[in-house]
Amino acid sequence: MPAFSLNAYVALSAVLFALGGIGVLVRRSPLAMLMSIELMLNAANLLFVAFGRAHGGYEGQIMAFLVITVAAAEVAIGLALTVLLFRRRPEADVDQVNELRL
Amino acid sequence: MNVVFIVAGLMAIAGVLGVILAKQPVYQVISTVFSFLGLAALYLSLQSEFLAVIQLIVYGGAIMILFLFVIALLSARKDPVEKDVGQLTRPKLLGYSVGGALLVMLAIVGLFGHEGRLDWAQVPADFGQVKAFGYQLLTTNVFPFEVLAFILMVAVIGVMILVGRHRA
Numbered sequence: 522m523p524a525f526s527l528n529a530y531v532a533l534s535a536v537l538f539a540l541g542g543i544g545v546l547v548r549r550s551p552l553a554m555l556m557s558i559e560l561m562l563n564a565a566n567l568l569f570v571a572f573g574r575a576h577g578g579y580e581g582q583i584m585a586f587l588v589i590t591v592a593a594a595e596v597a598i599g600l601a602l603t604v605l606l607f608r609r610r611p612e613a614d615v616d617q618v619n620e621l622r623l
Numbered sequence: 624m625n626v627v628f629i630v631a632g633l634m635a636i637a638g639v640l641g642v643i644l645a646k647q648p649v650y651q652v653i654s655t656v657f658s659f660l661g662l663a664a665l666y667l668s669l670q671s672e673f674l675a676v677i678q679l680i681v682y683g684g685a686i687m688i689l690f691l692f693v694i695a696l697l698s699a700r701k702d703p704v705e706k707d708v709g710q711l712t713r714p715k716l717l718g719y720s721v722g723g724a725l726l727v728m729l730a731i732v733g734l735f736g737h738e739g740r741l742d743w744a745q746v747p748a749d750f751g752q753v754k755a756f757g758y759q760l761l762t763t764n765v766f767p768f769e770v771l772a773f774i775l776m777v778a779v780i781g782v783m784i785l786v787g788r789h790r791a
Binding site for chain 2: 522523524525526527528529530531532533534535536537538539540541542543544546547548550552553555556557559560563566567570571572573574575576577579580582583585586587589590591592593594595596597598600601602603604605607
């Protein structure tokens with residue numbers, strides 16, 4: 522039986538998610554943004570696991586497992602795109618990548 | 624258990640703060656690993672042992688090694704990616720304030736929300752261990768498992784198409 526109430530886990534997950542969001546908003550390098558996205562996914566995972574434990578079922582853990590695997594795939598694709606971006610141009614600030622803008 | 628939650632939670636939060644504030648990408652990776660360690664301990668405190676191990680192996684191991692490889696590939700040059708790191712520009716201030724508002728809102732919902740009042744259910748002693756988890760994954764939830772295999776295949780092929788081709 523976990524010692525703290527479910528509220529503590531939910532609040533911790535919310536704080537982690539919001540801090541990851543600040544990382545995405547504030548940092549301008551694609552690597553830092555990808556890492557912040559990973560941390561946001563982790564915060565959601567913590568919520569899945571906590572609610573799964575609170576209900577006593579396995580669905581939450583299996584969903585978290587799914588999220589971890591999808592995050593691995595996402596990081597592979599995202600880092601490939603980052604490598605391409607760095608290859609194409611000398612600077613890789615995400616503000617400079619605006620060819621697709623209207 | 625109390626101490627585990629507090630220490631692991633602080634570790635996770637400190638790791639995220641390190642990602643936001645660090646100047647060098649390598650320090651960011653290290654603080655991300657720190658955060659993942661804290662989250663693995665939190666999973667352990669929720670009796671999800673298999674997921675804690677997966678968190679350490681997949682996130683702390685595989686994904687972070689991928690990041691380190693890309694940093695080693697790309698950061699050999701001298702100039703940093705971000706020119707204005709460390710100083711508070713106006714877009715950054717805007718980002719901090721929007722994120723801070725989100726933080727306060729979500730924390731209030733988390734602390735006082737109705738859903739969080741739920742009590743912990745009684746679970747058998749082997750809850751979250753490899754055998755029970757694997758049984759659930761490969762019987763009741765075998766379809767998501769197969770979908771995952773497909774997604775990983777798509778990711779591998781996509782990466783090969785994106786960066787694997789040879790330029791003349």
